[in-house]
């Protein structure tokens with residue numbers, strides 16, 4: 001028997017706080033509890049039918065059965081550039097400023113490998129998507145966590161970052177509309193970020209996974225719409241949340257050509273690109289009629305309104321989100337985020353996500369995802385009414 005030992009980088013992964021929650025969920029299900037799971041950031045609505053139909057045709061073409069090009073089919077990258085022009089009035093060179101990704105998580109996780117040397121600093125929002133610090137860790141970098149606090153509208157306060165950290169910083173992750181806080185960034189904030197990046201030579205990686213999940217007509221900005229953005233950074237995008245395609249694994253990175261080339265270099269050595277049938281289907285998805293997306297947004301907006309009114313009615317404080325399908329809900333006194341999640345699961349069969357799982361500044365909040373039908377959400381609120389307050 002040899003001794004199988006994990007590498008230090010795996011041993012130093014932060015504890016997976018959601019593992020104990022998942023164990024509790026499994027245990028509740030085994031007891032026969034009808035769990036209403038509002039913890040998962042994965043839309044319950046299937047991929048639109050015209051996209052599924054396109055895949056059926058694409059998968060039959062033998063030319064798609066071979067290795068794809070690692071940067072992505074030019075036709076897919078052109079469709080991405082067209083989409084950016086239509087949606088954001090941003091022009092992109094499909095050959096040098098667009099890279100296909102096996103979901104945006106893949107690109108986000110890999111990009112530190114292209115630019116981070118041991119000891120380099122990556123500026124990471126907290127609470128935030130766990131892949132930012134983990135990708136940093138795998139590249140030997142050091143995460144500096146920028147707290148997102150309600151009093152700053154859940155935007156990082158750049159003036160609070162020490163000068164020596166800024167001098168060592170090589171990358172900065174940002175994410176608006178934000179998971180988990182549901183905050184949206186104003187243009188002024190992106191301007192500040194660009195000025196900071198120029199001053200300290202920092203590559204900005206903006207994660208725009210939720211740019212199409214917005215409400216009340218308030219279309220979020222692309223980072224690349226802001227003057228100077230392309231000189232300092234890139235934007236990650238995903239078809240996952242926009243078209244209910246989380247399982248398909250398709251995304252893209254766009255923007256600064258040197259940053260795109262660096263990420264492409266890592267990918268060409270690690271993976272062999274996205275299944276071409278999926279890329280061809282992605283072209284169809286990116287050309288989806290606006291009315292289809294408007295319908296999806298309407299569904300989430302209805303759920304949002306049901307849940308926000310419901311939570312307010314039982315005395316839980318929540319900001320009505322302008323975007324994303326998350327509700328960042330204040331934990332009432334007497335609980336912390338983990339004990340409230342456990343309490344709600346135990347007593348009401350409703351599962352949320354403890355804010356602390358997204359980073360220490362997330363303590364004091366739990367995240368509810370609107371990834372269940374409105375009737376289930378209404379029922380969840382009714383059950384919670386009996387056990388909180």
Ligand SMILES: *Cc1c(COP(=O)(O)O)cnc(C)c1O
Nearest residue numbers: 103104105129179209238240251
């Ligand atoms: C869901 C999500 C993504 C998208 O992940 P994919 O790999 O494209 O499915 C990226 N960033 C955040 C913050 C997310 O919540």
